[in-house]
Amino acid sequence: xxxxxxxxxxxxxxxxxxxxxxxxxxxxxxxxxxxxxxxxxxxxxxxxxxxxxxxxxxxxxxxxxxxxxxxxxxxxxxxxxxxxxxxxxxxxxxxxxxxxxxxxxxxxxxxxxxxxxxxxxxxxxxxxxxxxxxxxxxxxxxxxxxxxxxxxxxxxxxxxxxxxxxxxxxxxxxxxxxxxxxxxxxxxxxxxxxxxxxxxxxxxxxxxxxxxxxxxxxxxxxxxxxxxxxxxxxxxxxxxxxxxxxxxxxxxxxxxxxxxxxxxxxxxxxxxxxxxxxxxxxxxxxxxxxxxxxxxxxxxxxxxxxxxxxxxxxxxxxxxxxxxxxxxxxxxxxxxxxxxxxxxxxxxxxxxxxxxxxxxxxxxxxxxxxxxxxxxxxxxxxxxxxxxxxxxxxxxxxxxxxxxxxxxxxxxxxxxxxxxxxxxxxxxxxxxxxxxxxxxxxxxxxxxxxxxxxxxxxxxxxxxxxxxxxxxxxxxxxxxxxxxxxxxxxxxxxxxxxxxxxxxxxxxxxxxxxxxxxxxxxxxxxxxxxxxxxxxxxxxxxxxxxxxxxxxxxxxxxxxxxxxxxxxxxxxxxxxxxxxxxxxxxxxxxxxxxxxxxxxxxxxxxxxxxxxxxxxxxxxxxxxxxxxxxxxx
Numbered sequence: 266x267x268x269x270x271x272x273x274x275x276x277x278x279x280x281x282x283x284x285x286x287x288x289x290x291x292x293x294x295x296x297x298x299x300x301x302x303x304x305x306x307x308x309x310x311x312x313x314x315x316x317x318x319x320x321x322x323x324x325x326x327x328x329x330x331x332x333x334x335x336x337x338x339x340x341x342x343x344x345x346x347x348x349x350x351x352x353x354x355x356x357x358x359x360x361x362x363x364x365x366x367x368x369x370x371x372x373x374x375x376x377x378x379x380x381x382x383x384x385x386x387x388x389x390x391x392x393x394x395x396x397x398x399x400x401x402x403x404x405x406x407x408x409x410x411x412x413x414x415x416x417x418x419x420x421x422x423x424x425x426x427x428x429x430x431x432x433x434x435x436x437x438x439x440x441x442x443x444x445x446x447x448x449x450x451x452x453x454x455x456x457x458x459x460x461x462x463x464x465x466x467x468x469x470x471x472x473x474x475x476x477x478x479x480x481x482x483x484x485x486x487x488x489x490x491x492x493x494x495x496x497x498x499x500x501x502x503x504x505x506x507x508x509x510x511x512x513x514x515x516x517x518x519x520x521x522x523x524x525x526x527x528x529x530x531x532x533x534x535x536x537x538x539x540x541x542x543x544x545x546x547x548x549x550x551x552x553x554x555x556x557x558x559x560x561x562x563x564x565x566x567x568x569x570x571x572x573x574x575x576x577x578x579x580x581x582x583x584x585x586x587x588x589x590x591x592x593x594x595x596x597x598x599x600x601x602x603x604x605x606x607x608x609x610x611x612x613x614x615x616x617x618x619x620x621x622x623x624x625x626x627x628x629x630x631x632x633x634x635x636x637x638x639x640x641x642x643x644x645x646x647x648x649x650x651x652x653x654x655x656x657x658x659x660x661x662x663x664x665x666x667x668x669x670x671x672x673x674x675x676x677x678x679x680x681x682x683x684x685x686x687x688x689x690x691x692x693x694x695x696x697x698x699x700x701x702x703x704x705x706x707x708x709x710x711x712x713x714x715x716x717x718x719x720x721x722x723x724x725x726x727x728x729x730x731x732x733x734x735x736x737x738x739x740x741x742x743x744x745x746x747x748x749x750x751x752x753x754x755x756x757x758x759x760x761x762x763x764x765x766x767x768x769x770x771x772x773x774x775x776x777x778x779x780x781x782x783x784x785x786x787x788x789x790x791x792x793x794x795x796x797x798x799x800x801x802x803x804x805x806x807x808x809x810x811x812x813x814x815x816x817x818x819x820x821x822x823x824x825x826x827x828x829x830x831x832x833x834x835x836x837x838x839x840x841x842x843x844x845x846x847x848x849x850x851x852x853x854x855x856x857x858x859x860x861x862x863x864x865x866x867x868x869x870x871x872x873x874x875x876x877x878x879x880x881x882x883x884x885x886x887x888x889x890x891x892x893x894x895x896x897x898x
Contacts, residue, residue: 287368289427290317290416291436296365297411298444301325304409307467308452311441315458316433318416318424326408329381335388336400339375341367366411371395372423373416379409394419431780438773442477443523446516446550449473462772474501474550478514479798481769487594489551491586495559495578498586500551505537505591508545511823514771518552519560525569532580536587551583715861721852723861730888732865737852738877739868744808744845745878746871751806752787752837759789759804766814769799774822781821784840809848820847842878 287293294311301309304327314320330338341364369375370392380387387405391398417424427433434457441463445453449470455463465476475483486501503514515533517524537547561572573579716724723734751757770778778785778800782792791804805814824843850856856864868874868883877883 287372287416289436290321290433291440293317293321293369293373293413293416294323294437295440295444296369297321297323297413298441300365300411301327301409302444302448302451304328306408306451308454310454311456313434313437313455313457316430317437318427318430318433320412320414321416322410322412324408324410326406329384329387329408330379331381331384332388335377335379335390336397339366339370339390339392339395367395369413372420373418374414376412376414377409378403378405380405380407382407435773443516446473446477447518447521447523447552470499470550470552471501478771479769481799482771485548487590489586489590491582491589493582495555495575496582497554498551498583501549502533502551502587502590503548505540505545505547508541508547509823510544510546510820512546514548514550515546516550519571520554520557521552522571523569524571526571528576528580529583532584533587536584536591540591549587553579553583555579715858715865717856717861720855723856723865725861725865727886730886730891732884732886734865734868734884735877735882736854736856736864737849738881738883739864739874740849741845741877741879742871742874742883743864743867744848745841747808748788748841748844749837751789752784752841757787757789758807759791760807761791761804762802762811765793765801765803766811767799767801768815768818770822772797775800777822777825778818781825781836781840784837787837788840788844813848817844817847820844845878 287296290313294313294317298309298311301323304325306325306327308326310322310324312320312322312324371394374394375392377390377392378387386402389399389401389403389405391400417427441453441455445451445463445465449472450467452467453463453465454461463477465473468476471483471486471488474486485503485507487504489498489500489502491498500518515530517526517529533547533549533551534541541547555573559574714725717736718724718733721736723736723739725732725734775798786792789804789806789809790802793801793803802814805811809817821840821843825839850864874883
């Protein structure tokens with residue numbers, strides 16, 4: 266019987282391995298950037314075309330490779346990072362498996378140019394689908410350049426599963442941010458379709474964060490510094506009032522490697538307990554340094570998950586460090602009623618020496634100079650203002666005035682029965698004389714038609730029973746259809762602001778707002794100007810207040826974090842849903858009787874009142890027969 270087990274060819278094995286290592290263009294960006302960092306480069310350039318589908322190029326000024334290494338680096342399990350198994354417990358580099366370049370070369374057209382600093386000539390290699398096309402000697406600068414073109418050209422099924430350019434581009438930005446934030450001392454440059462997206466010179470960690478996420482980020486940051494025998498922590502957390510709806514700006518770095526850890530994230534949330542709004546997520550940029558032999562990185566192909574020796578101790582240290590920083594900078598509330606906050610000394614002042622205060626002296630001051638006599642006012646020159654008579658004084662003591670007019674003679678007394686001047690016989694023009702068509706007894710009292718229960722449901726009686734309406738979902742349906750009509754049929758009206766609003770966002774959020782700008786204009790927003798890090802809004806829709814603008818846009822950016830739909834109707838539909846969810850009346854809000862009636866009437870005037878924009882029921886009907894059954898014995 267012939268054997269049925271065979272060794273796979275190298276190009277097939279490489280394609281299988283590429284399925285784990287290279288999932289999308291962002292995976293190529295991550296692997297090439299980390300290789301550039303491992304090569305001790307101080308200047309790294311990332312060039313992208315068509316969201317990485319056409320070109321991903323990384324140019325660095327690192328150590329470079331000789332001819333032998335340049336050819337050998339494309340072989341599977343060939344690496345310069347480790348030599349033996351024990352090296353896995355003392356890793357100081359990003360990569361160590363030796364699979365990245367082989368996997369990328371198996372599914373793309375790849376071109377590499379590299380040169381050592383001491384060499385006069387470099388090496389130029391072209392590979393297509395694991396096949397070496399050419400290898401030449403070339404005049405090159407120091408460092409290495411990798412150009413990956415036509416990703417997944419030989420795996421059309423994988424290429425068809427890629428998302429839109431917007432989604433893939435956002436994944437590339439995420440990977441670029443993670444590497445650039447981990448190494449603030451390296452100069453990073455990012456180009457997309459010929460445009461300069463990021464230019465990050467070497468700087469401090471705080472400045473690198475500000476360069477990424479906008480100038481307003483500086484005032485949000487609270488530094489976290491802690492050094493223990495087990496681990497050292499440094500970085501920043503954001504103040505609780507700047508918490509966001511999404512989890513976009515949350516970064517953990519362990520030994521300068523980005524990781525994802527729900528367990529450590531829970532420690533951060535525990536430190537914010539009691540000072541965050543429900544559903545809000547704090548931003549943080551935390552750098553943990555631990556001994557390499559206490560962690561295991563080799564548990565996931567993307568190397569974003571790490572196993573720690575003592576996770577519970579790290580949880581406690583991280584939680585305490587963040588809580589201490591929030592309290593130190595008077596962010597978290599303190600229950601010490603006898604403490605005077607004015608006497609607190611910041612930690613960065615505790616080691617400073619005292620300085621002699623400077624004194625300013627006015628040399629022209631003369632205490633013996635003659636003073637000018639003060640002006641005196643005589644009592645005769647000052648007259649008290651006479652109080653101005655009011656119109657009521659015209660009708661005071663009318664009887665005495667009439668006696669004075671007639672002189673109190675017999676004429677007045679003799680005609681007292683015929684001509685009396687009592688106050689109650691006068692009618693004045695300021696009295697209102699109204700008439701009623703009906704007697705008060707005949708007017709039927711208005712009966713309340715709607716009732717609010719637990720500030721959540723509205724009950725309205727109908728002929729067959731009653732309708733119970735969910736106030737939040739009903740309002741979402743009403744606002745959703747209004748926004749959708751404004752964006753697709755009518756031009757929405759807007760209210761001009763006396764003072765324009767400046768809203769600051771990161772570069773990726775600014776690009777997302779630029780893509781959504783036309784749809785937002787159709788809803789009633791008026792954009793005065795756009796800057797690299799903020800937008801200026803001079804007009805807002807009529808059903809939005811000025812204080813709600815930032816909340817609406819934050820919710821919209823959170824909902825569209827994974828990309829904007831290609832279809833224009835789907836884009837308008839997503840925007841209308843997001844704005845309706847932000848502006849709808851919330852559960853727990855008290856509504857007056859008039860507001861309840863308007864909400865119920867507005868719901869049943871909608872085209873589809875049965876469900877909310879998110880396909881959840883807005884009301885239920887309960888018949889009298891159903892109530893009778895409840896009371897039946």
